[in-house]
Amino acid sequence: MGDVLLEIKxxxxxxxxxxxxxxxxxxxxxxxxxxVLGANGAGKSTLLKTISGIMDPEKGQxxxxxxxxxxxxxxxxxxxxxxxxxxxxxxxxxxxxxENLSLGAYTRKDKLGVQRDREMVFDYFPILAERRRxxxxxxxxxxQQMLAIGRGLMLRPALMLxxxxxxxxxxxxxxxxxxxxxxxxxxxxxxxxxxxxxxxxALDLADIGYVMEIGRIVMDGNADRLMQSEDxxxxxxxxxxxxxxxxxxxxxxxxxx
Amino acid sequence: xxxxxxPQIRLNGxxxxxxxxxxxxxxxxxxxxxxxxxxxxxxxxxRVAHREKDMGIWKTYSWVEYWAYAKWxxxxxRALGLQRGEVVSILSEDRKEWLYADMGxxxxxxxxxxxxxxxxAAQLAYLLTDSGSRFLIVEDDEQLDKYLEVQDxxxxxxxxxxxxRDGLHDLDHDGCMFLDELYEIGRQYEAANPNGFEDExxxxxxxxxxxxxxxxxxxxxxxGAMLGHENILGTMESSARxxxxxxxxxxxxxxxxxxxxxxNVSVYLPLAARSIVNFAESPETVFDNMREVSPSTFFxxxxxxxxxxxxxxxxxxxxxxxxxWAFARALSAGAARAGYLMQNNPVPGAVAARYALWDIIxxxxxxxxxxMDRMRRGGTGAAPISPELLKWYWSIGVCLLEGYGMTENAxxxxxxxxxxxxxxxxxxxxxxxxxxxxxxxxxxxxxVNNFQGYWRNSDKTAETFTDDGWLCTGDVGHLDQDGYxxxxxxxxxxxxxxGGKNITPAEIESRLKFSHYISDAVVIGDQRKYLSCLxxxxxxxxxxxxxxxxxxxxxxxxxxxxxxxxxxxxEEVEAVNSEFAxxxxxxxxxLINVLLTAEDxxxxxxxxxxxxxxxxxxxxxxxxxx
Numbered sequence: 001m002g003d004v005l006l007e008i009k010x011x012x013x014x015x016x017x018x019x020x021x022x023x024x025x026x027x028x029x030x031x032x033x034x035x036v037l038g039a040n041g042a043g044k045s046t047l048l049k050t051i052s053g054i055m056d057p058e059k060g061q062x063x064x065x066x067x068x069x070x071x072x073x074x075x076x077x078x079x080x081x082x083x084x085x086x087x088x089x090x091x092x093x094x095x096x097x098x099e100n101l102s103l104g105a106y107t108r109k110d111k112l113g114v115q116r117d118r119e120m121v122f123d124y125f126p127i128l129a130e131r132r133r134x135x136x137x138x139x140x141x142x143x144q145q146m147l148a149i150g151r152g153l154m155l156r157p158a159l160m161l162x163x164x165x166x167x168x169x170x171x172x173x174x175x176x177x178x179x180x181x182x183x184x185x186x187x188x189x190x191x192x193x194x195x196x197x198x199x200x201x202a203l204d205l206a207d208i209g210y211v212m213e214i215g216r217i218v219m220d221g222n223a224d225r226l227m228q229s230e231d232x233x234x235x236x237x238x239x240x241x242x243x244x245x246x247x248x249x250x251x252x253x254x255x256x257x
Numbered sequence: 258x259x260x261x262x263x264p265q266i267r268l269n270g271x272x273x274x275x276x277x278x279x280x281x282x283x284x285x286x287x288x289x290x291x292x293x294x295x296x297x298x299x300x301x302x303x304r305v306a307h308r309e310k311d312m313g314i315w316k317t318y319s320w321v322e323y324w325a326y327a328k329w330x331x332x333x334x335r336a337l338g339l340q341r342g343e344v345v346s347i348l349s350e351d352r353k354e355w356l357y358a359d360m361g362x363x364x365x366x367x368x369x370x371x372x373x374x375x376x377x378a379a380q381l382a383y384l385l386t387d388s389g390s391r392f393l394i395v396e397d398d399e400q401l402d403k404y405l406e407v408q409d410x411x412x413x414x415x416x417x418x419x420x421x422r423d424g425l426h427d428l429d430h431d432g433c434m435f436l437d438e439l440y441e442i443g444r445q446y447e448a449a450n451p452n453g454f455e456d457e458x459x460x461x462x463x464x465x466x467x468x469x470x471x472x473x474x475x476x477x478x479x480x481g482a483m484l485g486h487e488n489i490l491g492t493m494e495s496s497a498r499x500x501x502x503x504x505x506x507x508x509x510x511x512x513x514x515x516x517x518x519x520x521n522v523s524v525y526l527p528l529a530a531r532s533i534v535n536f537a538e539s540p541e542t543v544f545d546n547m548r549e550v551s552p553s554t555f556f557x558x559x560x561x562x563x564x565x566x567x568x569x570x571x572x573x574x575x576x577x578x579x580x581x582w583a584f585a586r587a588l589s590a591g592a593a594r595a596g597y598l599m600q601n602n603p604v605p606g607a608v609a610a611r612y613a614l615w616d617i618i619x620x621x622x623x624x625x626x627x628x629m630d631r632m633r634r635g636g637t638g639a640a641p642i643s644p645e646l647l648k649w650y651w652s653i654g655v656c657l658l659e660g661y662g663m664t665e666n667a668x669x670x671x672x673x674x675x676x677x678x679x680x681x682x683x684x685x686x687x688x689x690x691x692x693x694x695x696x697x698x699x700x701x702x703x704x705v706n707n708f709q710g711y712w713r714n715s716d717k718t719a720e721t722f723t724d725d726g727w728l729c730t731g732d733v734g735h736l737d738q739d740g741y742x743x744x745x746x747x748x749x750x751x752x753x754x755x756g757g758k759n760i761t762p763a764e765i766e767s768r769l770k771f772s773h774y775i776s777d778a779v780v781i782g783d784q785r786k787y788l789s790c791l792x793x794x795x796x797x798x799x800x801x802x803x804x805x806x807x808x809x810x811x812x813x814x815x816x817x818x819x820x821x822x823x824x825x826x827x828e829e830v831e832a833v834n835s836e837f838a839x840x841x842x843x844x845x846x847x848l849i850n851v852l853l854t855a856e857d858x859x860x861x862x863x864x865x866x867x868x869x870x871x872x873x874x875x876x877x878x879x880x881x882x883x
Contacts, residue, residue, distance in 0.1 A: 009809045023800060025809035059804065210811065217811040 002029040004066075006082075006159055007050070010062035011070075013043075013050045020046040022215035023060070027158065028193050028208075029174075033185055035194045035202040035223070037236055038212035044195040045087055047212070048161045051193075052084035053077040064159070079107060079196055081158030087167060089144040091151070093137025097128050100136050100147055104154030114154065120188075121150040124180050142173040149177070153184070159191045166198045174198065178205050199236030203227050211236075268497045268502055272528055277498065277689030281463050282490040282705055284529050289461040291364045291488035293528050298324035301531060305603055307353045308535040315535070315549070323360070328454040329443030330436075331361030334392055335457070336446040337416055344388040344469055344712075348372040348381065348403070349396035351510050351536050354420050354436065356524055358394050359514075363467050365457045370469035370481065370516030373862045374400060375855040382407035385414055388469060388481055388712060390456040394436075397421040399434070408432070462486035469712055470517050470664045481712030484517075491706035492521055493529040495687035499672045500636065500660075501689050502530035506553040507631070509546060511537035511631075513862050517668040518639055522556045544568070547628035555635050558863050559642040560634075560776070562657065565627060566646060567773065567798055569653075576634030587619035591652030597652055607705075620654050629655050634675065636660055638683075639863050641744070641763075643771035647680045659683050661744060665721065666690070666728055667706040671742045682741040692742060693727065699748050700734045701727040733761060750868060752783045758840045760788065761847075765843070768836060772829040773798045777866045780843065780880055789845040789882040791875055792826055793866060796852060799825075818852035845882035849875060 013021040021043045028034045038044045049055045051062055053074035062070040062138045064080050074084075078150040083104075089179060091100050105114045118208040122129035125146040131139060136147055145165055152160055165181070166174040178201050196202035203209055211219040219229065226232050261281070263274040272285050287293040301320040308315050334345065345362045347369060349355050355371075362369045370388050372381055372876030374396070381403050385393065393414050395401045404417055417433045419425065425435075447453055467486045471479040496502070510523035523534050532553075537546040544565070547555075573584045594612040597604040604612075624630045635650065635657040642659055650657035660672035661683035670692065673684035686692040689702035707728045710718035721729055733751075734744040755761055762780035769778040769792070776795040782788035796813065799822055802812055810816040817823075826848060834842040849871075853860050859870045872879065 007809075010804050010807050012804065021803045023810075025811055061807070141351045218813075220815075 002031055004028070005030045005032075005064070006193065007061075007063040008051070009045075009061045009063070011047070011050060011062065012058045013046050013055055014058050015046075020215055021050065021057075024212070024215070024217055026210055026217065026220070028191060030191055031185070031189055032208060033181075033194060033206045034194045034208045034210070035196055035206035036210045036212055037196060037199050037202060037232075039197070039228075039235075041213040043214055043215040045163055048084060048163050048195055051077075052082060052161055054084070069090070073086060078155065081155070082161065083152040083155050083157035083159070084161045085148050085152045085163060085165065087163035089141070089148045091136040091139075091144050091147050094135055096135055096149055097139070100151050101128075101154050104151035108154065113156070117154055117156060117189075121153055121210045124153075124184065125150055142169050142177070145169060145173075145177060146180075149181075153188075153190070157190065159193065162192060162194045164195055164197060166196060166201060176199060181205060197236075203232075209222070269501055271531075273328065273494050273497055278491070278492050278691075278704055278802050279489065280705060281782055282487050282494055284490055288463045288490065288529065289458075290467055290489055290525060291360065291458045291461050291467070291486075294327070294360050294364070295324075295455065295458050297528055297531065304531075305533050306527075307356070308533065310536070310538050310546070323353075325365060326354070326357040326440065327360035329361070329440040329447070330357050331364040331443070331457070332446040332450075332454055333439040333441075333443030334362065334367065335365045335453070336442050336444055337392070339365060339367050339392060341457075342368065342466070343369045344390050345392045345394065346368050346370050346372055346385055346388060346390040347393065347394045347515075348374065348376075348400045349420060350374050350539070351512075351514050351519070351523070352396075352420075352613050353536060355514050356534075359468070359524055363461075364454055366460060366464050366465070368469050368483075370471065371513070371520070372471075373513055373855075375862060376403075377856075377858075378403040378406040382410045384471060384479065385411045387479075389413060389861065391415045392418065393420045394420070398424040401425070401428075405430075425524065446468075456760075461486060463490070464709075466709060466755055468520070472522070472664050480714055480717055482664045482666075483709040483712055484667050485709050488706045488708055489521070489525050491689060491704060492667040493526060495669050495689045495704075495706065496521075497529065498552075498689075499669070499674050499684075499687040500526075500634070502526060502532050502554060504531040506530065506532035507535060507550055508554060509535050509537055509543075509552045509597070511540065511543045511546070512556075512558065516639075516862060517662070517664045518556060518558075521668045521755060522631065544628075548626070549628070550572050551625075551628045551631045553631055553633055555629070555632055557635070557637060558639045559637055559646070559770075560640070560864050562637055562646060562650070563773070563776075563795075564643065564797075565794075566649060567801075569623065569627070571801060574718065583615075583619050584623075587615035587623075588649075588652055590615040591620060591654065592648065595651035596658075597646055599648065599678060601676075603680060616654060632656075634658060636672075638662060640865060641767035641770065644681045645771065661742065663730055663732075665708045665730070666702055666704065667708065668670050669706065670700075670702050670730070679737075679739075679741045682737070682743045683806070684742065685740050686742060690849050692736065695723075695729075696733055697748065698733045698735070698745075700730045700732045701743070702730060703727050726748075752780065752788070754782050754786055754788070754840065755786050756840065760841055765790075765833065765837060768833045769829065772833075774802065774825060774829055777864070779818055779866050779868055779871045781872065781882075785883060787844040788840075788842065789847075789879070790830065790843045791845055791871060791878060792830075793849045794822070794826065795851060813852040814850040815847040823848065847875075847878040847879070847882060 002181050004027050005129050008026050011021050011024045036044050050057050056071045061068055108114050165177055203223045206223045209223045263279050265272045266275040281288045284293050287296055298320045303319045305317045306320045306323045307318040345367050347358050359369045372384050418439050420436050439487050463486050466483045468484050469481040471481050512519035514520050535550045537543050590611045593608050594604050635655050638660045647657055658673040662669040669687055671683045671686045671692055677685055693701050695701050731748050732744050733746050733748050736742055746761035750762050751759055752762055765780050766778045769775050774795055775792055777793045779791045808819050808821045810819055830843050830846055
């Protein structure tokens with residue numbers, strides 16, 4: 001078993017009176033890719049936001065390298081080496097690709113290292129090198145996603161939080177981005193926590209998976225095992241459960257047994 | 258046949274035989290359910306009978322509609338060939354059409370039999386075959402699919418009537434039709450036979466079988482208990498005395514109507530009492546619906562009462578320090594008063610005054626929040642309830658009374674009442690029902706509500722009655738010197754350990770269940786060296802405990818595996834052990850680490866563990882303990 005990099009214990013987060021996370025505990029080991037699956041509103045993004053400090057938890061702990069970091073300001077959390085690649089890219093549209101990448105390295109002082117990492121990002125995403133002087137807002141969706149990931153890499157993060165990198169991308173682009181994520185994990189040893197709705201590709205990439213439903217974890221385990229679960233197949237992998245009349249409109253009530 | 262007329266008395270505006278328990282039983286002069294139904298519909302007309310939520314708005318449905326739709330449904334089935342004495346099965350969640358079907362079927366002399374919506378397709382096939390149903394009423398596409406899955410096994414079913422069209426616009430099946438089509442057939446039949454429904458109703462006799470209720474069967478396959486009109490009227494007669502309901506009382510219907518408890522409370526007793534029945538939208542929205550309806554009387558199983566209690570505790574813990582202090586003071590004032598009330602003693606002035614103050618500041622608001630501000634009486638039954646929980650409800654100003662009954666005697670044997678309440682017992686036998694304790698300790702009952710027997714199963718019927726006609730309940734218990742009945746367990750569940758000691762597991766199990774962390778337990782030990790136990794934890798409360806004590810867990814299995822959780826349950830088991838003799842103590846226990854819901858075979862529809870299925874399915878856990 002590897003070293004535990006991130007450990008979440010009994011986390012509870014609220015949006016006003018609404019409890020979005022109802023006691024979640026999970027672990028991410030160094031070098032692993034952990035994915036959190038779930039439908040809209042399950043609390044996946046809230047979980048990432050709570051880790052990166054955008055939201056403060058009501059209860060529970062977030063331990064990073066054994067130290068409590070919950071409730072800290074986002075800029076402090078970034079200094080620990082946690083990078084959040086938000087849902088929907090959120091690149092700075094009026095800045096160029098280069099400038100966006102520089103902002104990713106804003107907290108770093110080692111110019112040489114930054115230069116090297118910029119080259120590394122361009123290595124992984126050659127299209128960004130081509131467009132380095134272009135305003136980010138004029139990039140295609142896939143390119144923006146690459147830029148958002150590249151911007152995150154510029155920090156040389158110990159842990160990368162990825163919120164739905166496949167959102168709104170063509171299947172081909174999704175495959176490309178995920179294969180790059182895999183290379184980043186094996187070649188650069190980037191530990192990742194990946195929130196996804198595209199369960200097939202996420203479980204394919206990840207070592208460990210957690211399934212969230214209405215703020216709770218309902219299932220967890222090795223990605224291979226989850227891939228075999230009937231419930232995952234039915235709800236996330238789109239296996240049609242053949243009903244009596246060809247298709248079925250209602251959701252099976254008995255789940256996650 | 259000559260009919261005897263007994264002197265009448267009026268209770269809450271309804272006339273009954275002055276002496277309960279005599280044949281023929283009459284309610285407002287009617288001797289069958291459907292005659293009473295006809296009388297009520299013509300008497301109450303445009304008054305509200307039911308309320309149901311439609312797209313978020315409560316809509317009202319009158320007795321006129323109740324009559325018309327029940328009539329067309331009944332006549333429609335008649336036109337399709339339903340004969341008197343035949344069973345029609347109903348597979349639907351609670352809704353007004355369930356009642357239309359019940360009354361329509363009974364009106365034309367059929368027998369209504371409910372199927373739980375949580376039952377599987379295989380269970381449905383068994384029930385359809387056993388009852389010999391030629392007609393089946395299903396709620397929607399989900400329930401229809403169960404039938405379609407097993408249609409080859411149930412060739413006797415001729416027509417399936419579907420209540421909801423959603424998702425079925427392209428359905429092409431000769432054996433299926435929609436409810437409005439059935440109504441139309443009924444209308445046409447009525448046009449050809451004016452008064453056809455009324456004539457059929459007049460043919461009903463007190464001894465006719467009116468409904469079939471399949472017993473949940475904690476043991477063996479379900480058996481259909483046949484209840485006749487007079488059995489149900491007998492329960493109405495007893496209820497009028499023990500559980501008085503007033504005209505225009507509001508009720509909430511949410512437990513399955515296939516169960517005798519909800520069927521009585523929401524279908525038959527309102528016929529007698531003229532009360533208004535509100536249908537909860539779904540099992541998940543019961544607590545919201547409760548607040549909206551604020552029922553006058555409310556019957557629920559202990560699990561529901563426990564849930565409400567847990568909710569309040571969680572809310573109180575998250576309140577401000579001032580709020581918590583006020584709540585604690587209010588509860589102690591309430592408890593002081595409850596101590597007198599529950600013993601039927603007069604409340605001293607000072608105690609009453611203190612309660613009145615805290616009632617205004619805290620408790621009244623709490624009851625309003627729970628939807629219990631208009632509640633005259635709460636009822637609990639179908640499983641044991643902890644005396645502490647009863648007292649807590651009395652403390653917050655809710656009069657919660659425990660009762661006892663079974664399908665085989667139309668649902669009511671004994672009940673505590675506001676006038677005679679002895680917490681810990683299930684009360685005095687209700688008027689019209691006699692209770693005796695056999696030499697074996699078994700509770701036996703006698704009364705006009707005793708059922709007619711099991712459907713096509715005369716062997717089981719014979720086993721259920723003694724030679725002199727008493728109904729063997731299968732429960733063990735005793736009567737105290739004042740006649741209050743206490744239940745201690747099920748006779749079939751008695752465990753004989755390898756040491757030869759007889760043990761009633763239910764006694765230990767219900768003590769365990771009184772813990773907020775344990776929702777149910779099965780004690781094991783037949784032919785074994787010592788007793789052990791499988792425990793189903795209460796998800797919400799144990800999760801709360803884990804959260805409060807920072808115990809990490811991901812899914813339910815990991816929650817059950819957490820050391821501190823096992824230790825917590827261990828303490829609860831130890832606490833129960835201390836109340837029992839050495840041989841009756843639990844030496845080992847395991848937690849059932851899958852979250853069981855009503856769809857699982859191991860649970861009955863009222864969420865009780867089925868002993869034999871639990872023992873089969875969790876054999877590995879049991880073997881671990883020996």
